[in-house]
Amino acid sequence: MPDASIAVNHPASLAHQFDDPAQQRDAATLGMWVFLVTEILFFGGLFLTYLVYRNAYPQAFAAGSHEMLVWAGTVNTCVLITSSLTMALAVHAAQTGNRALLLRLLVVTMLLGCAFLGIKAFEYYTEYIEHHVPGAGFEFDPRYFAQAQLFFSLYFVMTGLHALHMIIGLGIMSVMLWLSYRGVITPEYHNPIEVSGLYWHFVDIVWIFLYPLLYLIGRHVQ
Amino acid sequence: MSEHIVPTRIYYTIFLVLIACTLLTWRVAYIDLGPMNTVAALAIAVFKATIVVLFFMHVKYSARLTWAVVLGGLFWFGIMIVLTMGDYLTRTWRTF
């Protein structure tokens, strides 16, 4: 007996466990949001650690923060915000079936991501040659020598983990670029772009918090 | 669920607001507001994150379940912060 639940109109982009494209889209979006919640808790542990130690050692954290390159952090914040714009516009292009624009916007988003990583790499290099990497070669104002290492440990792990997520984001965008290039993305099936966009914006949001918390502590007391 | 296509002018507007807020954060950091510096910086960051979530991530146009997931995640992060800081902030209270 023919199964009425297997719709006659079953496009190739519809996975077998779903009844219709709307269910598939809702499931994918919900799935990505649940994953982003895990990321909130993941970075959250780091923010908690930051909060505990900054609360305990405000001057050491301010001293550490003064060594940050504010221009690099500010420029990087603007770079990421711009990449979020281009990502949102890319989703729009996918929704409206504008394949050429979609491809261009994905490329721009990725270039901005690479720019971010480039500036970050430069910052890491600067911190390395200034002996601000915690551990054996660390050098700092003796008043804050111990606790500034906590600041820098947090700085490297928080921005390092963030950068790792950026790199993964670039990987995801490459896949999106490939899917768009091959014409898999259509107004009826643009969900991968939307869902990748959610991930990208989340990585931007983490940076939106990292910027003031790491770069701008006690700047009014120069 | 029908899909809502957000007009691009909204994206451009949000982008400009985000850039403006970033520059504001930067400038305000150099003005002495005492303890309010941190409050201001975080408040602006929260505002920026909120508009990214609502508009770039389409939560404003999403199902209630999406709202519940986002708010739930933030609430759980809040639990971790509040109960842990509850320990740290009361350690030096009078013990008996």
Added chain:
Amino acid sequence: MSSTVLAPPRHYLNDGFGVKSWLLTRDHKRIALLYLATITFFFFIGGAFAVMIRLDLATPAGDLVSDDTYNKLFTMHGIVMVFFFLIPSIPATLGNFFVPLMIGAKDLAFPKLNLASWYIYVLGGLFTLYALVSGGVDTGWTFYVPFSTVASTTKVVPAALGIFITGFSSILTGLNFIVTIHRMRAPGMTWFRMPLFLWSMYATSLIFVLGTPVIAITLLLIAAERLFHFGFFDPALGGDPVLMQHLFWFYSHPAVYIMVLPAMGVVSEIVAAFCRKPVFGYSFVAFASLAIAVLGFLVWGHHMFVAGESVYAAMIFSILSFMVAIPSAVKVFNWTATMYKGSIAWDTPMLYAIGFIGLFTIGGLTGLFVASIGIDVHVTDTYFVVAHFHYIMVGGAIMGYMGGLHYWWPKISGRLYNEFLAKIAAGIIFLGFNLTFFPQFVLGYLGMPRRYHAYPPEFQVLNVLSSAGASILGVGYLIPLAYLLWSLRYGKLATANPWGAVGLEWTTTSPPPTENFAETPIVTWDAYDYRAPVEGNVA
């Protein structure tokens, strides 16, 4: 109609043969069996460590193994049992198999992610096995700092990495279940028509998703401190070791609810089926599952009463810990009320379910003892605590798992297991378990500390009883391994619904076809509708 069919010609087990059809499967049922094989492997590894521990503790002098080796034994026992057996056990096997079936779906929301989660689990397991065979870890499964970051010379980083990686497996499983339950219920399957096992799996999935990332970051920070000397928890730099405990227990307390909630879900299913009655107070049990998941996140400080947290925080955590016992008690009362005037069948699944109810109650009540700060300062880090959590984890969770395995074995394999042998094994397990762990309550009360490889001679009698019990328990677990495997080839063929139970999983063949149902079911009845004559209860 399907109720009398034996050995359906097409089902998920004969739908494709060969290694590739298993290792590249997207079928949630096959993935469940992949998990079943690997967690069983880890169970016996963890069990081997337990045997060594109990052998050493049979004599007071600690002469079987050195103190360093003993530290490794209890550490690896804990790590393997907690992270590689208990946490995945019911969700990854019974959950993966039955969530789509009970919900009336063809598969989970993300089948490829489901397969990926198994590979991730195996990868994490390999890292940990490497740590095991290349010298072991001796920090305790709790990885407390600064010992794990500064002083331990053992394979902390590989073990921590193994757990970190396996955590992603948990997260993906939980994510899959949440999306499936929200978005893929069959027509007519409202939330309050779902079997209680699904409510338990949903609550468990919330914990997977909200808690696991925090232990992930904790282990990462420990690894960073150990590898790069980033001193997050180093007191010499102003770091606080207790902060690590906050981060660790934020996950690891809810983790114990990951371990027990699915077993509670299984018990609900078994009690309903074997009393032929709806579970008493269905919505209370459903909400209790959610309450346990939520409240379980608010109590982690009760592991740190003597660690140095503020006494005010300790009091808050203590009162919240008393509160989290309430929804569990509600469930125990409701299961008991379900049995009242029920038509009880004493088959093996029911024996395990009743075992769960009794032993979990003892474990839970003793939890209240340790939740009370005044008592805890005396019994913390003694065998009282060890007995408490083993009553819940083994007397509770593992019994629930065994019950579920037996209850659903005919559906999974298409075969019936040997009921006589099964009852014997259940009895041996119950006896062995109590002989192992009840003396430990007394030992703890008398002051014997945990994690010690030697002890004062006056504790020997109780220790010998405990070790004797452990050997009986070990035999008890080997028997089901034997007859379940035997039944795969030689067991009697099972019908679609050998227990006469109500539930969508019983309306399809044993074993089910790959797509689960010949037609998408349309649900118009409540979860445990035993009023109508049961032959599948298809509308």
